[in-house]
Amino acid sequence: MALILCLGLVSQCTFGSVGDREEEKLVILQNLIFFNNNQTIPIGTNLRSYDDQADDNINQFSLTSPSPTSFNISIQSSTYINWETGSYRINPPSQILGVSTTSSERSTAVAKTHTPFTVPLDLPADDLYGKTYPFLNAGTISNITQFNSTMETGASFLFSNTKVTNMPLGVVALANVSWEEIYIRMTVNGNDITILLPQGNKIITPKCKIPIKNGRSGNVEILFSLSSLFQDRTVSGSPVRFLQQLSALFPGPIVISKVSNVSLYNILQQNLQAEDIVFSFPGCFPGVER
Secondary structure (H helix, E strand, O other): OHHHHHHHHHHHOOOOOOOOHHHHHHHHHHHHHHHHHOOEEEEOEEEEEEOOOOOOOOOEEEEEOOOOOEEEEEEOOOOEEEEEEEEEEEEOOOOOOOOOOOHHHHHHOOOOOOOOOOOOOOOOOOOHHHOOEEOOOOEEEEOOOOOOEEEOOEEEEEOOOOOEEEEEOEEEEEEEEEEEEEEEEEEEOOEEEEEEEOOEEEEEOOOOOOEEOOOOOOOEEEEEEOHHHHOOEEEOOEEEOHHHHHHOOOOOOEEEEOOEOHHHHHHHHHHHHOOOOOEEOOOOOOOOOO
């Protein structure tokens, strides 16, 4: 409302000379946009582990590979993730008000814009939309399949997070999470499996508008599906079946790492990086804030 009022006043103002009128109006508009773009608000994040099977047991689930061959999986409490960092990039709320506001650009009245929901353009480090905003505490989180929260599909594990105190108004362009190590200990149809995944990161892109705005009622949600790490996928028209290949090594304890059972290790690495498989933002529904 303040912006609309001020723009209305601009249209009614008479300036010192006719020749300078348009230039002065542009400077005022740029200053109003600068004020809008420099508002920040606190926003929290819910990073959740879940199994998408609508029950209270997120350490036990069943998958098929291929159907109807079933595998019963139980994740052990010694499983952990050693997080390194997690951060957001934010885009301005619209192209009209999405103006980069560095001191040099303000002085020359040159506007740069972003399109919402896309990866941000390169911007100077002093621009609110050129910065990253960390939301995840570094450290080791164990027992990540322990039920401590709920979501639409049932039980979930809610990771500890840091609240971003200075998020600029706009929309989430992307989130980036990185880890030092992912260690998974589990049984598959009674067989002992150990998985060692080294340092890595994943860029997560939203599929719809996730607003960062005054009056937002809830935290931003990011989902981590451990069960999806092992599910069948189709890549370039060909099925990739981790569990079916794993079962060829039964019985006995099995270690999967970059130096042992490398073909299975490569499948897991590909699944980690696949879009909306292991890491994702929730889907969008009418009337539901994301």
